[in-house]
Amino acid sequence: MIALFAGSLLSVTLGVALVQSSLLLLITAATLDTPPGLGAAERMEFSDNVTAAVSMLGLILGMATFLAGFIISSTFAFTVAQRRRDFALLRLVGAGRGQVRLRLLREAVLLGGLGAALGVPTGLLVMAAQAALMRHQGFVPPGFEGEWRPWILAVSFGTGIALALAGAMVAAHRAARVRPLEALRDTGTAARVMTATRWTAGLIFFGGALALVIVAPVGGPGGGAAMAMNVPLPAAIAAAALSPLVVPLLGRLLPTGSGVIGALARANLWDARRRSASVAAPLIVLVALVIGTAAAGASITDAGITELRRQTQADLVVTATGPVGPAITAVPGVASASTELSIPATVVTDDESSSASALVIDPAAYARAHSLSQPASALPARADSAGPAAGSPAARSDSVSPAASGGLAVRADSAGLAALRGRAVAVGPGGEIPSSGSIRLALPDLDLGSVPVVASVPATISGGANLLLPAGLVPERLLAAAPAQSFVTLEPGASADTVRAALGRIGTVTDADDWLRADAAARSEVNNKIMVAVMGLGALYALIGVVNSIVIGAAARRREFAAARVGGLTRGQVLRAALLESSAVTAAGILLGCLAAAGALIAAARTTSAVTGTATVTLPWTLIGAVCAVALLVTGATSLITSWSATRPAPITLLAARE
Amino acid sequence: MTRADAAVTLRAISRVFGRGNAAVRAVDNVTLEFPRRAWTAVMGPSGSGKSTLLHCAAGLENVDSGQVLLGDTDLTAARDRELTALRRTRIGFVFQSFNLIGSMTAAQNVALPLRLAGQRPSTALVRDTLAAVGLADRARHRPRALSGGQQQRVAIARAMVTAPDVLFADEPTGALDSSAAAVVLDLLRVMASGGQSIVMVTHDPLAAARADAVVFLRDGRVVDRLAGADAREIANRLASLT
Numbered sequence: 001m002i003a004l005f006a007g008s009l010l011s012v013t014l015g016v017a018l019v020q021s022s023l024l025l026l027i028t029a030a031t032l033d034t035p036p037g038l039g040a041a042e043r044m045e046f047s048d049n050v051t052a053a054v055s056m057l058g059l060i061l062g063m064a065t066f067l068a069g070f071i072i073s074s075t076f077a078f079t080v081a082q083r084r085r086d087f088a089l090l091r092l093v094g095a096g097r098g099q100v101r102l103r104l105l106r107e108a109v110l111l112g113g114l115g116a117a118l119g120v121p122t123g124l125l126v127m128a129a130q131a132a133l134m135r136h137q138g139f140v141p142p143g144f145e146g147e148w149r150p151w152i153l154a155v156s157f158g159t160g161i162a163l164a165l166a167g168a169m170v171a172a173h174r175a176a177r178v179r180p181l182e183a184l185r186d187t188g189t190a191a192r193v194m195t196a197t198r199w200t201a202g203l204i205f206f207g208g209a210l211a212l213v214i215v216a217p218v219g220g221p222g223g224g225a226a227m228a229m230n231v232p233l234p235a236a237i238a239a240a241a242l243s244p245l246v247v248p249l250l251g252r253l254l255p256t257g258s259g260v261i262g263a264l265a266r267a268n269l270w271d272a273r274r275r276s277a278s279v280a281a282p283l284i285v286l287v288a289l290v291i292g293t294a295a296a297g298a299s300i301t302d303a304g305i306t307e308l309r310r311q312t313q314a315d316l317v318v319t320a321t322g323p324v325g326p327a328i329t330a331v332p333g334v335a336s337a338s339t340e341l342s343i344p345a346t347v348v349t350d351d352e353s354s355s356a357s358a359l360v361i362d363p364a365a366y367a368r369a370h371s372l373s374q375p376a377s378a379l380p381a382r383a384d385s386a387g388p389a390a391g392s393p394a395a396r397s398d399s400v401s402p403a404a405s406g407g408l409a410v411r412a413d414s415a416g417l418a419a420l421r422g423r424a425v426a427v428g429p430g431g432e433i434p435s436s437g438s439i440r441l442a443l444p445d446l447d448l449g450s451v452p453v454v455a456s457v458p459a460t461i462s463g464g465a466n467l468l469l470p471a472g473l474v475p476e477r478l479l480a481a482a483p484a485q486s487f488v489t490l491e492p493g494a495s496a497d498t499v500r501a502a503l504g505r506i507g508t509v510t511d512a513d514d515w516l517r518a519d520a521a522a523r524s525e526v527n528n529k530i531m532v533a534v535m536g537l538g539a540l541y542a543l544i545g546v547v548n549s550i551v552i553g554a555a556a557r558r559r560e561f562a563a564a565r566v567g568g569l570t571r572g573q574v575l576r577a578a579l580l581e582s583s584a585v586t587a588a589g590i591l592l593g594c595l596a597a598a599g600a601l602i603a604a605a606r607t608t609s610a611v612t613g614t615a616t617v618t619l620p621w622t623l624i625g626a627v628c629a630v631a632l633l634v635t636g637a638t639s640l641i642t643s644w645s646a647t648r649p650a651p652i653t654l655l656a657a658r659e
Numbered sequence: 660m661t662r663a664d665a666a667v668t669l670r671a672i673s674r675v676f677g678r679g680n681a682a683v684r685a686v687d688n689v690t691l692e693f694p695r696r697a698w699t700a701v702m703g704p705s706g707s708g709k710s711t712l713l714h715c716a717a718g719l720e721n722v723d724s725g726q727v728l729l730g731d732t733d734l735t736a737a738r739d740r741e742l743t744a745l746r747r748t749r750i751g752f753v754f755q756s757f758n759l760i761g762s763m764t765a766a767q768n769v770a771l772p773l774r775l776a777g778q779r780p781s782t783a784l785v786r787d788t789l790a791a792v793g794l795a796d797r798a799r800h801r802p803r804a805l806s807g808g809q810q811q812r813v814a815i816a817r818a819m820v821t822a823p824d825v826l827f828a829d830e831p832t833g834a835l836d837s838s839a840a841a842v843v844l845d846l847l848r849v850m851a852s853g854g855q856s857i858v859m860v861t862h863d864p865l866a867a868a869r870a871d872a873v874v875f876l877r878d879g880r881v882v883d884r885l886a887g888a889d890a891r892e893i894a895n896r897l898a899s900l901t
Binding site: 094 | 714719720739740743744746747748752754756758760771772775776817821829
């Protein structure tokens, strides 16, 4: 009984803490004031970073709310199922259905309120941890701290009570329908686990996941990636709802040995479908979210890396500051160079102001350096012109996949980019700007007013600048301080070392190959950091949910264990059977979670295929291995500890006591 | 026997479990009256349908055909809400596994049916009810701190606190040692002599011998009825059924 209430309380407390912390951090970031003493460009950059932090915190808040709702409702449903006999007993002595329902809902309000009371201070600790994590990963400025808001008290108590009530609602309805006669039976007719609610929820969320998988490729680079990353949420709910069908079946398939212990574990798995499903549910969500999101993220990142490698046509990359283009082109041996200066900007469309990144480019050189003016027929010719750089990865990847390259050529828009002069602007590979009409554009310190959008380059999955600007549009003083990146192609026969030495006087020179490698590493690292920030605490919460379910399940098993021991099993054998059973449930949960994660991977593959022409699937094996190991270890240890403590009293004392 | 003398009337009731070849007629067309202000025992070999008969008579189990009357109230036509109200006021239950609520004290368990009915039972009423079963000094104990016999007496107090028309008892001494069983049977005897209608299922001839009459069941049908028989007679009759 105590384990049941403590378990429900813990799920509410941590859920409220996580939601409160994410919400306070989001509000703090959204209302962050620009620090004084920053230049105009720095101010714009700061606001750009804040926008990124806010959208990430929005994700974190969404994830926290989803997890809290899921874990709380599944924990509540399980505790109510475990107390079925108590409710039947109440019905037997004259409790009406309404009274049972009311009692459970009152309990939910109490647990929700109590959970919130504990969750508010816990949330402050969680917030400190979350803020530290985000500072450490550089998503927020140093010194960023979540700020307390008095109104959060109302929100947290509201969240706690609302989530607890919502979680108890369905369970209370079921409990109220329990027949008084069930109090007289030990096993009861509670065996029906696949209720209509479960079927409905399972099928609806499966449909939702399927819809996301189908629509993702149409969503473009940004939308498709977001949809792919969201597939695990409905897929996990569907898998969890339908798990009572699958978990016992998988349990039968799992090699649990042929001895008596294996037989007992298999029988328990089949018999206690409700308990198995309750342990598996948070596990499915944990595995689906962590592996699904990480795999989809990694696939999309890798697709971006491959795409960049394929599109970048350069031998050297020079990193410098200011308008260094003419100086670089003037170096003997340089065939062409696309020098791109990045400048923060603010774009107003339909009265909506948003920060954007702009690149000041030379249209012709840009098109050359980024495969935009590469007609399919020019492929062989480029192989000679590449000269000493013929072995560069960019050239190589193009020549091995002419079909993909041809696909790019079709979408290239060099003619459009040629129109990029005067006051005209173009939509960059980062997109998010309307590709026709005009926009209001402001640069740091300078309102350019309305400018026409005359062209757009194809959006890339790796993103990039939202806007491409001609050099004439941006005043010298802004260009002088702008970070510049030049993609340099050497003349055939030019000495790379000599050119490199000359360029070294202008900026830092890197082999295009090395530059791409470093860029890929940086992208992967950013992706990993985002995953940790978004998933880290949520995953921990889900893991605690798993432990919670095992503890709640074991609390009711003392008699069952005692009966097994009276039947001739030693305490060690009972423990081994419990461990085997929990490992089988864990394995089944991992399998179902992976199935839900596979949905995300399919969506990612379809999206990358639609955007880049090649389906990219990256499986983060280290993470998958780690998640499986942690899940097996934690569930195994928990079930050993709980069954060890449940078998401590002499079995006969437990069998004799009937209340 | 006139209608007014029957605490519970069973009219041609049947209850079938399972379907097709696996169907078991647990109660097969039983017509029976349990008299008012008397203690009737129901006996029979295992699987004779005696527990199902009790559950049907108490409105815990639906009948497939026939009619169950509690006094003049038709239980077969009653909805869940009415049955709930009856359990609070006119029906009391005692079972082999005492079925007390483990987290509540003896006094709280006893007060529960009245509280569920929306009343505030006086401490005096609860104390007197517990005193009637000889547990006045155990009011604050939780079930796990009581012996089996004491727990069963709390269960009887809980069933009696609403002054029910009929007390249904399913193997009330089945889980008790002989001395605890004797205390419980003495208690039931006192209640029956005081005018309480009791219907009790048992397989113990010693328990059945304390009742006013014994009804014998086999394969879901009433096969015999004895009144004022002693334990040896009842045991012989029961043995002849198997």
